[in-house]
Amino acid sequence: MCAALRSKVRSLGANPSAALGRPLPQGQSVSLRHGDSLELLSGQHRFTVHFLPPPTTASGSSAAHQDSSSGLKRAAGPAEVPSPKRARPDGAPATGSDEEGPGEQSDGEEQETLAEQWTLLENDQLLMFVTKGVKPSSKIAAFDLDGTIITTKSGKTFAKDRDDWQIIYPDVPRKLKELSKSGFKIVFLTNQLGISKRKLLPEDLRHKLQNITGRLGVPVQCLISPGDRWYRKPRPGMWEYLIKTENGSRAVDMKESFYCGDAAGRREGWAPKKKKDFSCSDRLFAINVGLRFYTPEELFLGQPATNKYQLPEFDPRAAVDGARTAVPVSAARTEKEIVVLVGPPGSGKSHVTSTQLVPAGYVAANRDTLKSWQKCVQVAEQAIKEGKSAAVDNTNGDRESRARYVQLGRRLGVPVRCLLMTTTLAHARHNNKFRELTDSSHQHVSDMIFNMFKSRYEEPTTDEGFSEICRLDCLPTFSDQEQERIYRLYLLEK
Incomplete structure (x- = not known):
């Protein structure tokens, strides 16, 4: 049958190729199945093997979109994310009913899987492993994997190899079989960031899942997030993809369905001799969906x-609810001045600058654009000399960085006002992740940047020479309902 088809590939050239995440030296061959990866040059020119007609998934539809001219499909890497439509997160399936997609109903979509499936989906942002016998159900019993279904045999936090695992509790197989017999579809939803960091080979994970599901003895559908985009928990991407695309025509009964995971945000000592949970991602995921x-x-x-x-x-x-009732404070003034904004990345400085200050005639100076503080000083000075006001849209977290503009104001004879964003670091981190998910051009801001801001931060005071210190709250605004829906989610793990 189609699901069992394999394609034998042999490396002929002198340059090394790769298959299934492993090097393929010259002259060696490997047998590839539907969904397996192939790199013409190791680390470059990545393709995914697809057979026509494709194998059948749990929903009875094809495992992935096909290239009608070839048995191979080019799979975009994690960095090759398409531009989002409106505010939809990169790679996220549509949640409305106005767009057609792979979840469209078709004949036979209620049938169970006839053979194991291993598929790359959504520009390699999602992987799916399905055992034989999985079929759609209105009742979903969803589980995290590591720390919930399995733990390491070695006792280490992270598995030392693909065979370093054991069922976490003796009662797990019995409980899953009981749920399966009661009509639940067993689903694993797991974050595996090690894949995108090249610390975990996809084929090793597949081997591990084959052995785990064999030990459990129940049909299992497993969705895997290999990166840090929309499909990583606590973001709801894996769940949305599951219920829209991989559960046939069955509507999910949210009252009957549930999710189980160990990242529950529990404090140290939640039980005798228990450490605190490493994150809250599983509890937040359940809240989100x-x-x-x-x-x-x-x-x-x-x-x-x-x-x-x-x-x-x-x-x-x-x-979001608080922003609806808050009274916005105007950041602009009519007199000529220099405004120094203060706040971490994602605190709302650029939003205030672009929506309030620049429309009022202020000239913006931003180090991310100008590349140095010296050029920011030059732009601000030129604006004042031209009879305009200047807005310095940088983090300006310490006295030294702010002093440059206070001194400039004294030299030019204009007041220097501080606009201090009240946004907490936790709020700013959320804002940055929101921008990453909804704007493919937005650059990632690492935790190191936030930690550096926190360690160097000095609260602004009028003693520095500011004419006034105005505190501004970050009040999120949205261009459409989809943006607001995404923003209201817990996007970070803790």
Whole structure:
């Protein structure tokens, strides 16, 4: 049958190729199945093997979009993200009913899978492993993998190799079989960032999943997020893709379905001798998608739920609701001045500059654009000499960086005002992740940048020479409902 087809590939040239994430030296051959990866040059020119007609998935539809002219499909790497439509996150499936997609109903979509599937999806931002016997269901029992279904045999935090695993609790197979017999589809939703960092080979993960599911003895559908885009938990991408594209025509019963994971934000000592959870991503994922949540201890060991957990300090839902009732403060003045904005990346400085100050005639000076603080000083000075006001749109977190513009104002005889963004670092991190997900041109801001700002930050005071210090709240605004929907989600793991 089609699902069992293989293609034998042999490396002929002197330059090294790669298959399944491993080097393929000259003269060697490898047998590839539907969904396997092939690199004509190791690390470059990546393709995915596709057979025509394609194997059948759990939904009865093709495993991935086909190239009608070839059995190979070019798969964009994690950095090759297409521009989003409107505010939809990069690679995210449409949630509305006005667009056709791979979730369209077709004959036979209710049938179960007849053979194992291993598929690259959504420009390699998502992988799917499906065992034989998986079929659509209105009841989904979804689980995290590491720390929930399995743990390491070695006792290490991270597996030392693909065979370093064991079922976490003896009762796990029995419980999953019980759920499966009750009509639940068993689904694993797992973050595997090691794949995009080249610390974990996709084929090693496939080998591991084959052995885990064989040990469990139940049909399992597994979605894997290899990167840090829309499909990484706690973002809801994997769940949205599952229910729209990989569950046939069955509507999911959200009251019956549930999600179980170990990253629950529990504090140290939530149980005797227990360390705090490494993150809150699983609990936040359940909140984002609207599922009942259990920890492995609750579901498999029958332990009572604990209230000794902590959600992130920043609640995006409260921020949006608060912005609706807040009274905006005008940042612009009529008199000529230099404005120095202060705040971490993502605090709203550029939004204030572009929506309030520049329309009022201010000239913006931004180090990201100009590349040096010296050029920012030059732009501000030129603006004042031309009879305009200047807005310095940089982080300006320490006295030294702000002093340059205070001294410039004194020399030119104009007041220097400080606009201090009240945005917390947690809020700013959320804003930056939101921009990454909705704007493919936005550059990633690392935790190191935030930590550097925090360590060097000095609260502005009028003693520095400012004529006034105005505090501005970050009030999110949106161009459409999809933007707001995304912003209201927990986008970070803790």
